[in-house]
Amino acid sequence: MAKKKKAFDKLQWIAAYKSFVLEKGELPATVRELAEMAGQTFPDFKKQFTDLRQLETAVIALYFKEANDLLMADEKFEEYSNKEKQLAFLYVMIEKAGADEVFLQEFQRLKKTDRGFAVRLMRFLNRQELSWAELSWGASTAERVGVNPKQAALIQHALSTLMFFLKDYSEEKQDTDAYIEKTTDVLYRLTDTSTVRSMVDLGKFLFSRRKTTFSWE
Amino acid sequence: MGQDKIAVSKYQRAGKLVNTGAKVGANYMKHYAKKLTGSKATKQDLEEENAKDDYSAFSELKGGPLKVAQMLSMGDQVLPKAYVDQFALAQNQVTPLSLPLVRKTFRKYFEKDPLQLFDEFSTEAVNAASIGQVHKGRKGKQEFAIKIQYPGVADSLQSDLRLIAPIATRFLGLKKKEVAPYFEEVERKLMEETDYRKELQNANEIISGCGNLEGIHFPEFDPQLSTDRIITMTWLKGLSLNDWLATDPSQEDRNRIGQLLWDFYQHQFHLLRVIHADPHPGNFIITPENELGVIDFGCIKHIPSDFYASYEKLMRSGQEQDSPELIDALFALELLHDGDSEKDQATIMGVFGSMFQLVGQPFYSETFDFSNDSFFEKIYSTGMALSKDSSYRNLSARGSRHFIYFNRTYFGLYQLLHQLKANIHTGQWTFIAA
Structure with a gap:
């Protein structure tokens, strides 16, 4: 036996x-x-x-965890700006996933009809302690109740990058690099609230001085 | 690190160009609305608004259109001034790529981080070009320039060129079949520029042929730290030509640099038959000793023997209108076609005669003063008059495809010498039998 x-x-x-x-x-x-x-x-x-579904989400989440752990051990990571931290995470995560590209392409093909998978994966990743997300955008996981929208956005961005990578047939996957650079740039520009904060600050100031600023009296 | 967005797919890039077209259209509307309401609206205002919109779209697209913007801005007598002012911005201002991508690219090609290969490495790009960006590194006492290419540039260039070709063809009123060889020449050259190994070969070719020229310096390339997307060379100390000009150098120094430039190009054309075909100010460094440094060998043009021989014949006989030798040369250089009517031939001979007398002036005099604004204004006004001349406009596209980069080089050189306001010896170079 x-x-x-x-x-x-x-x-x-x-x-x-x-x-x-x-x-x-x-x-x-x-x-x-x-x-x-x-x-x-x-x-x-x-x-x-608990079941196969949980294992399947863990398969994809492992790329996130490995990339996260590698970056936490990289002494240069702390010196990066928030945006560079997100960029670094995406490059490392894609490097990790790239080693399993054949599996991932097959997995993606077979999972195409399982619409609940993406939702389960997002939920699972949102529950993980991913320091990269916290550091990239102040997306604190410590005191979170429910889903943190910032971490969710970064995870969604990473998942979209993974999808792009799997369908990238450009030479040496250069288009994935371009995708990462361009989308990260857009993401950080769109979420830059400094202009809104300045406008609110100005609004508060003008409101508090409304009696003197706009009066001839 | 600031990152302007770069349009992604061919369709998005097409959208960007169409959007520019719409904006330029709107600028015309505004211009005529102003005129209708009696406001002051000059043609210069209109050109400035159009140029700003064009440049904004070009710089977001990077790759092909930016290259074209750079090529157009080489000669400010060919385009209205406002266009040149905006397009000139393209020559040194493109947004950088991120440090994580730079590190990733190094690890991919060399399996090491930049700081494992260099004692110091600038985290931000020190200079940006249309298809790559430059970082500064140091090993021991030696400083290096490391140029890293943007990802996906080759694909983007091809898709941009396919967008530009029909637009340009329609804009210039040309037939697709007639202009195809010219677009192929441009595409081939631009694609060559995306291969940094090719640039290394180009550099070796020019440097080995010009290494002994006095007063001219070249970087030393490191093949071990160069790949198809990274190129490493020693750092040439000094200021870029534009920065140097901003220091208000003496006329003597301007003349000296101008002479070095002129001799460098004549040496390449006559002796090497290969020319550095990207003469924009960012590609030249003025050393602390006021000597000329040449960087960036991405675009070089080989001059075929038959083109050189025909061009020599053209230059020799160009001042003798209707001479058989001149007509032979014009046919050989595809400026005259077998099927041309007598009227067409007369038009070409007339145009050639007036342009040749003008543009060829530096070659027929012992010295030439490139500070002469009227010389450049005359080139521009003659060009503008020709573009409005219906008998000229109705002619088919013509001229050897080799003229594209040859003319670009010489107009670029003229432009540099004009910026330098250099007064130099030009007549000592003669053609050498092929």
């Missing part, structure tokens, strides 16, 4: 899921199917994930 493998941790289940998709060209229909191929059992799986 073959010796049973040691129970997988989360990362090993993620690797097994990728192998399954690459080898079979389809998504595992049940946990048992995946576990059987990985030489694991259903209870082993349940120790790490």
Whole structure:
């Protein structure tokens, strides 16, 4: 009788899921199917994930986590401006995802009809402690109640970059670099509230001086 | 770090150009509305408004249109002044790319961060060009200029050129088939500029042929730190030509730099038969010793032997109207076509005669004073008159495709010498048998 493998941790289940998709060209229909191929059992799986849906979101979220952890360990990261932090995150995340490009393209093709996946993924990522998002935009995760719109915007931006990357057929994926530069620029320009703050400040000032400023008396 | 947005897809880029067209149209409307209401509205105001809108769209697009803007601004006698003022901005002002992308590009090609390769590396670009940006680095005592290309430039250039071609064809009233060879020449050259390995080859070719010229300096290129998207060269100390001119140099120094420029170009044309074809002020450095530094070898033009020989014949016989040698040269250079009517031939000979007498002046005199405004104004007014002359406008497109970059080079050189207000010796160069 073959010796049973040691129970997988989360990362090993993620690797097994990728192998399954690459080898079979389809998504595992049940946990048992995946576990059987990985030489694991259903209870082993349940120790790490509640169901396949949770595992699937963890597969994509891992690129975010790995990029996040790498940047936190990079001494240059702190010297970057907020916008550069977001740019750096996207480049590292795409580099990580690029190593799994074949899997991701297959996964994207197979998940095309699962409309709930994107929502689940966003919810999952929004619950994660992603220091990069906090540092890139002051999107604090510590005292958050519900979804932080700033972190959600940065995550959405990162996911759109991943989608663009998977359909980028330009030489050396240069268009993805251009996409990252251009969209980050637009994102930070659109959300620059300094003009609005100045207008509010001016409005308050004029309102408080309304009796003297605009009167001939 | 400020980042202006860059239009993304071909369709967005097309939208940007169409938008510019609409704005220029609106400027004309405003101009005529002002006239109707009796307000003061000069043609200069109109041109300035149009030029601002054109430049704004061009600089957002980067790549192709910016290159065209740069090419157009080379000769301020070819375009109205307001256009040149705005387009001239394109020569040194494009928004930079981010440091994370610079680091990523280094890691991709060299598997190292810039600071692992250099003792110091500027986090922000010190200069920006139409297809790349320049960072400054230092290793030991040696300073370096590191040029990094914007991503996706080659694709953007191609899609921009495909947009510009029909617009330009319609604007100039030309036939697509007739102008195709010219657009192909421009596309080929612009695509060459996106390959930094090619630039390295170009640089080696020019430097090895001009390295012994006195008073002219070139950077040393580092092939180990150069790829198709990064090019590394030693930093030439000094000021760009425009910055140097802003220091109000003496006439003697202006003449000296002008002479170095003239000799550099004649040496390339006559002896090397290859010319640095991008003579805009940002590509020249004036060293602390008031000598000429030449940077950026992205655009060079090889002069084919038959073009050189025909051009020589043209220059030799150009002042003798109707001589058989001149007519031979005009046919060889595709300025006259076999199918031309006698009337067309007469028009071409007339136009050629007047332009040649004018533009060729520096070549037929021992010295030439490029500070002479009337010389440039006359070139401009003759060009404008020709553009309105229906017998000339109705002619088919003509001239060897090699004229595009050849003329660009010489008009660019004239323009630089005019900016320098240089009075120089021009007559000592003669054609050398091919």
